[in-house]
Amino acid sequence: MNILNDSYKLNTGATIPKIGFGTWQIPNGDEAYSSTLFALRSGYRHIDTARVYGNEESVGKAIRDSGIDRRDIFLTTKLPADIKTYNGTLETFETSIKTLGVDYVDLYLIHAPWPWSDRGGDYTEGNIQAWKAMEEIYKSGRAKAVGVSNFNVKDMQAILDNGTITPAANQIRFFIGSTQNEVTEFCQEKGILIEAYSPLATGRILDNPEVKKLADKYEKTVAQICIRYTLQRGTVTLPKSTHEEYILQNADVNFVIDEQDMNYLNGLRDIDPQS
Ligand SMILES: NC(=O)c1ccc[n+]([C@@H]2O[C@H](COP(=O)([O-])OP(=O)(O)OC[C@H]3O[C@@H](n4cnc5c(N)ncnc54)[C@H](OP(=O)(O)O)[C@@H]3O)[C@@H](O)[C@H]2O)c1
Structure with missing residues (x-):
């Protein structure tokens, strides 16, 4: 069984591959093109990009060149976090679709509730417009x-109340040690799928001795x-x-971490706390 074919169901009824x-941080051009193409040829059917990653063009080209039926690929892109107007959202979406060279995306996300330059700022009204x-x-x-x-619980609630x-x-x-339990539980209770970004803490968890010990036990990385x-x-x-x-290795995860070890991992402290 290939885990790359495993999927969840979104509240729209559509399926979304779990991985x-x-x-x-993959630059547009050869790097984004060849790594996306390699992922697709290796069986990945879900690609996550964003307008601000600057690589929509190469990601879209890899999708087209893969020869895989567009309907079999789940493609996500994101509205830049500093766009908080109705018209700005519509216009930016058009730019993304054009740059990707696709007729549709499978998931379009508001990238963040606040511009990155004003993290934590209150943009409730802008988010409602977007x-x-x-x-x-x-x-x-x-x-x-x-x-x-x-989005945190308050940000989510504003969308639920006004949308x-x-x-x-x-x-x-x-990721392990940083699982935002409050918003995770809030969303999961409401059937809103949580997507884990930076599952490797952008690489910073890879030399963690506690996780390494468990990896050795399971003979995994x-x-x-x-x-x-x-x-x-x-x-x-x-x-x-x-x-x-x-x-390839990141998709080779068809094994089970037992309950006791999951509990242990759930209890680990944040190895990479944000300032
Ligand atoms: N919505 C958001 O605001 C947001 C924010 C951050 C991330 N994301 C999404 O989540 C994705 C993943 O998060 P991320 O980019 O922060 O990084 P990540 O997946 O947590 O970690 C990537 C880092 O780990 C290294 N790596 C990957 N697999 C490895 C392996 N098997 N062994 C050793 N090293 C390995 C990579 O190295 P190499 O690349 O050199 O191989 C890279 O340095 C992003 O690309 C993006 O699509 C979304």
Whole structure:
């Protein structure tokens, strides 16, 4: 059984492969093109990009050149976090679709509730305006699902109170020791899928001795333990790599971490606390 074919169901009824290929910090051009193409040829059917990653062009080209039926690939892109207007959202979506060279995306996310330059700022009204446009895009059929990213409970509640469509997903920072339990439980109770971004803590968890010990026990790598952990927590997982060996290894996670070890991992402190 190939775990790359395993999927969750979104609240739209659509399926979403549990493992997605992350593309943040992969430069547009040959690197994004060849790593995305390699991931697709290795069986990945879910690609995660964003307007601000600057690589939509190469990601889209890899999807077209893969020869895989577009309907068999789940493609996510994101609205830049500093766009908080209705018209700005519609216009930016058009730019993304054009740059990707696709007719539709499978998931369109508001990248963050605040611009990165004002992390934590209150943009509730802007998010409500952007969400209205997200709903229009969804209704047009050009995004098969819409959702959010980096939203906390308060941010989510504002969308639920003011929107007419429940977000399909919330993509959040989620890895061993850093699992944002409050918003995770809030979303999971409401049928909003949690997508775990940075499942390897952007590489910073890879030399963690506690996880390494467990990896040795299971005869797996630290990366595989981290990815498997996020799956067993019921989240989509989005590992990123530009190395073919790692792209393959990150999808080779068809094993089970037992309950006791899951509890142990759940209890680990955040190895990479954000300032
Ligand atoms: N919505 C958001 O705000 C947001 C924020 C961050 C991330 N994301 C999404 O989540 C994806 C993943 O997060 P991330 O990019 O922070 O990184 P990550 O997947 O947590 O870690 C990637 C790092 O780990 C290395 N790596 C990958 N697999 C490995 C393996 N098997 N063995 C050893 N090293 C390995 C990679 O190296 P190489 O690349 O050199 O191989 C890279 O340095 C992003 O690409 C993006 O799609 C979303």
